[in-house]
Amino acid sequence: MENLSNIGVIRDLLARHGFRFSKALGQNFLVNPTVCPRMAEQGGAGPGVGVIEIGAGVGVLTAELARRADRVVCVEIDGRLLPVLAETLAGFQNVEIVNADVMKVDLRALIAEKLGGLRVVVCANLPYYITSPIVMGLLEQRLPIESVTVMVQKEAAQRLCALPGTREAGAVSCAVRYYSEPKVLFPVSRGSFLPSPDVDSAVIRLDIRREPPVDPGDEKTFFRVVRAAFSMRRKTLLNCLSAGLPLPKERAAALLERAGVPAGARAEQLTLEQFAAVSRALAEEP
Numbered sequence: 001m002e003n004l005s006n007i008g009v010i011r012d013l014l015a016r017h018g019f020r021f022s023k024a025l026g027q028n029f030l031v032n033p034t035v036c037p038r039m040a041e042q043g044g045a046g047p048g049v050g051v052i053e054i055g056a057g058v059g060v061l062t063a064e065l066a067r068r069a070d071r072v073v074c075v076e077i078d079g080r081l082l083p084v085l086a087e088t089l090a091g092f093q094n095v096e097i098v099n100a101d102v103m104k105v106d107l108r109a110l111i112a113e114k115l116g117g118l119r120v121v122v123c124a125n126l127p128y129y130i131t132s133p134i135v136m137g138l139l140e141q142r143l144p145i146e147s148v149t150v151m152v153q154k155e156a157a158q159r160l161c162a163l164p165g166t167r168e169a170g171a172v173s174c175a176v177r178y179y180s181e182p183k184v185l186f187p188v189s190r191g192s193f194l195p196s197p198d199v200d201s202a203v204i205r206l207d208i209r210r211e212p213p214v215d216p217g218d219e220k221t222f223f224r225v226v227r228a229a230f231s232m233r234r235k236t237l238l239n240c241l242s243a244g245l246p247l248p249k250e251r252a253a254a255l256l257e258r259a260g261v262p263a264g265a266r267a268e269q270l271t272l273e274q275f276a277a278v279s280r281a282l283a284e285e286p
């Protein structure tokens, strides 16, 4: 079916199927014809590639992915969209819709079963109510994927892609940077969606690293340190680590000294390498 990003076509399609948007499921469908082709291209859909999509909507991005990639598997939670998608994607033999909650699906098994032998990328216009759990889940599971190209709220894009050591950085930015090389690809205005959300969006791409960029010693300790460091935004690192790990203040101070990190620093001033140094020093504690 043509013109899946045309607002009149979508309204007509959804009316015929008696479909009503669910706010709770983050259903804002793309109606800007330039966005999906760009996402599919820059997300790496092409020959030899299998794509995992999350949330098909009426299949506007799914179709662009299917035109370029060998196979597309899309996880969509809303069963009411299945008859709509059966109509809009009828021309594609290389698409499969899995009617499930992406937070409950075994993505590793799904990839092995349905995309075996292909290079795999994730490309999706994410439901905004679970952006971070989805992105972090994709990264932490260490799935056999090359990249994650997703539309997220503009603020989430800035947070996910912020460089550790800069003011915008938080615990999530550190984790994203540890697992991937993130990049903001392009902005998308709120008017590009039906219904229009209250905020603008951006498409980001996370290129998955084969090796972590730093040696944290023990990974669990590294993430404990990062979480504790960012737990109280206006406090010093010394106070955050002492309260969050938890550790007596003198031990936290000695730890930072061994790691070569100033006790008065704030979490957002630390590079990933400095977090790794604190993590190694903590792991070596007697």
Ligand code: SAM
Pocket (backbone or CB within 6 Å): 025, 026, 027, 028, 029, 030, 054, 055, 056, 057, 058, 059, 060, 061, 062, 075, 076, 077, 078, 100, 101, 102, 103, 124, 125, 126, 127, 128, 130
């Ligand atoms: N890809 C379409 C587009 O660009 O127009 C739809 C994007 S819309 C922002 C998000 C989609 O994710 C909706 O179709 C919604 O039903 C689906 N969704 C919401 N929560 C989900 C979940 N937990 N698992 C899978 N799909 C979900």
